[in-house]
Amino acid sequence: MANLLEIKNLSYKKNQKKILQDVNLTLQSGKIVALLGKNGAGKTTLMRIIAGIAKNYTGTVTVSDFSDLTERKAHLSFSDRLSGFRESSKIKQLGEFYQELYADFDNKQFEQLVKFMKLDPDLRLAQMSKGMREKLIIALSFSRKTDLYLLDEPFSGIDAMARKKIIKSIILWKDEKSTILISDHFVNEIASILDEVVVIKDKTIYAHKSTEKIRESNESIEDFYENIYEDEED
Numbered sequence: 386m387a388n389l390l391e392i393k394n395l396s397y398k399k400n401q402k403k404i405l406q407d408v409n410l411t412l413q414s415g416k417i418v419a420l421l422g423k424n425g426a427g428k429t430t431l432m433r434i435i436a437g438i439a440k441n442y443t444g445t446v447t448v449s450d451f452s453d454l455t456e457r458k459a460h461l462s463f464s465d466r467l468s469g470f471r472e473s474s475k476i477k478q479l480g481e482f483y484q485e486l487y488a489d490f491d492n493k494q495f496e497q498l499v500k501f502m503k504l505d506p507d508l509r510l511a512q513m514s515k516g517m518r519e520k521l522i523i524a525l526s527f528s529r530k531t532d533l534y535l536l537d538e539p540f541s542g543i544d545a546m547a548r549k550k551i552i553k554s555i556i557l558w559k560d561e562k563s564t565i566l567i568s569d570h571f572v573n574e575i576a577s578i579l580d581e582v583v584v585i586k587d588k589t590i591y592a593h594k595s596t597e598k599i600r601e602s603n604e605s606i607e608d609f610y611e612n613i614y615e616d617e618e619d
């Protein structure tokens with residue numbers, strides 16, 4: 386099977402401080418993968434590097450065989466908190482904006498996803514709750530037809546119903562060949578849909594295991610993750 390994401394010997398510093406060191410990670414196509422780690426472990430940083438937003442790293446990052454930044458960006462989608470948009474923008478206007486920005490954006494699919502998420506297309510960003518924003522980010526992300534989806538903490542601070550809706554949409558709208566990397570602090574809420582688990586600890590990829598292997602050894606995914614941090618005190 387083809388490697389969709391390949392990270393080799395990646396290190397990253399910010400203000401002289403080492404944030405990630407010697408990260409190596411290979412993900413194949415068609416997988417749903419959790420990126421786990423406690424606060425400050427480096428999950429967002431790693432996603433920003435893959436997405437080409439954080440640039441001054443050493444090592445190589447390849448997405449669908451593309452390492453060149455422009456080409457790499459065309460083959461991935463990164464949920465970026467909607468920070469670049471005016472608060473007065475309506476949902477449907479964001480759809481139009483994305484359509485101009487990304488050749489692979491399908492506005493029809495966006496309209497369907499917005500409906501599926503029970504969002505009003507005329508709602509403005511300023512009127513939206515955290516959960517509604519997360520749903521919108523998911524709708525925008527999955528309206529692009531791309532190889533790699535990077536979802537940064539899509540479940541933070543949202544209620545159980547919204548979580549279920551997001552998980553359902555991932556299952557329903559995910560293309561067979563695309564790979565999704567989802568960062569979170571907890572794993573239990575997404576455990577059922579995961580193919581693999583990646584844990585960041587001590588500035589690097591501390592563990593990478595398939596959920597099948599974890600379950601084979603009679604361990605729950607949650608225990609597997611918690612055992613990694615067991616001996617640590619905060």
Ligand SMILES: Nc1ncnc2c1ncn2[C@@H]1O[C@H](COP(=O)(O)OP(=O)(O)OP(=O)(O)O)[C@@H](O)[C@H]1O
Binds near residue numbers: 404428
């Ligand atoms: N702008 C910045 N300047 C300096 N250090 C930063 C900056 N942003 C993040 N860091 C540091 O980088 C490390 C990784 O942060 P990052 O946000 O990637 O972690 P995270 O795993 O996503 O955390 P969380 O779960 O809290 O979102 C932390 O030690 C943090 O202090």
